[in-house]
Amino acid sequence: GNGTRLSEFVLTGDKTYLLSARLGVSTDTYDSEGKTIEQHDHHEVSLSQVRSALTGFDGEIDQIPPMYSAIKKDGQPLYKLARQGKNVPREPRRVTVKSLTLTEWDPPDFQLRIECGSGFYARSLAHDLGQEPRLRRAYDIAPSRKGREFHIEDSVSIDELTAGANDDSWTRHLLKPDYVLKHFDAICIGSQQTAAFTHGRAIDVAHNSSESGEVQVSVYAKSGELLGLGFHDAATSRLRPAKVFHAAIESSGATQI
Template sequence: MEAMIEEVPSGVLVVDKDSGMTSHDLVAITRRQLNFKKIGHCGTLDPMATGVMMLVIGKATKLQDRLMSEDKVYDGSLKLGETTGSQDKESDIEEVREVPAYSDVEIKEGFEHFVGDFEQIPPMVSAIKKNGVPLYKLARQGKTVERKPRAVRVMDYQIHRVGLPEVDFTVHCTKGFYVRTYAHDIGQQLGCGAHLIALRRTRSGKFDLSRAIKTEDLKVASRQEIIDKMIKLDEIAEMLS
């Protein structure tokens, strides 16, 4: 067994996460396929989200904090006129409001309010802990607690489609950014409310989907196929320099 562990090189495996899976699911699958335990992940993705999930393997686990601190790019879709407790489509609709016939300019003004440095209040349905208890567990008990605002930054955004009540967009942001809170806050700014209905992470730092292994392929991949897909430590060092 020791020899087998030594054969696994250290590095990063970029996975294109499927919807409905958690970050922990991907770690468990990879541990099983590699028969290797020293594997972690760089930042969670909500179960409904798809896209770039970085798994750190072996000595690369020491780079976890550095890799998690990088900026991210997401493609998302929001739906105006409806708000939910989780700020996305994963929970029940709490309020419905009429969606005015906004022009493209008015939609853009809503997005423009959230550019540069600003603060977000994390959603109750999140992994942030209050007195050691994750907020999502408190939310399940019907509790709402005060959350401290977090400093975030949007470097850039694009609106790709306005088909009211839906809007498709891309946002380039700092770590710790909640895209569902972004969608919620844009809805509040516009005056009709909104929630996130789709989310895909396309880039995390310098890691993107171009070198990702699909979740369905990861489940059946051989040990060697996974090793071949990994980005090794020497290349990561160059990427981070």
């Protein structure tokens, strides 16, 4: 559906994690669900040592993804290889850590607030911290906190969803697909322009933008229906389609090719 076609704007956006980690333990999955493979005495690790170690993980860093991940190696997802007991070499990937803050300290447990770009693995950070000789071993024990416009404070428990299964009240928790496009400028077009846009043709639409060159925008019909995404150039007033939704094609009377 249209929601799936917009998933890239969730996956590629900046994210914020609240990462709870524990000193002295290492697992094969880099989290609390995995099998313990190493244990060390954590009592000599100090707060100042942790803070010092964190300075090496701020900014642009190279990070090796965990074996238990969906990244593919020679066409095979790493997690499938891991389940076969294999541990294969993984290429480090360049990721961005915009902010790294120690928010709680209760040894052996501590908590970090991480603001990062796409492709970052919080589990790998916990593991890499554990490789620091001063810190022995660590693993993460907490989920992601926020991604773009999604906040854990707004999340719904499984029990809440189950309770609303009989009367369909669970549907009130659903978000419209264009919720993930809130950070885009929106352009509204008329019926004739809608027919052209949904046929994949560029159209002329006046729209002011503070950015130069082409800017990605969400495109709506006057009815409020999301037609798709496009790229608009304020200098030329040209809007070219980038992604048009099937429902919009049908409602405009266009024939899908």
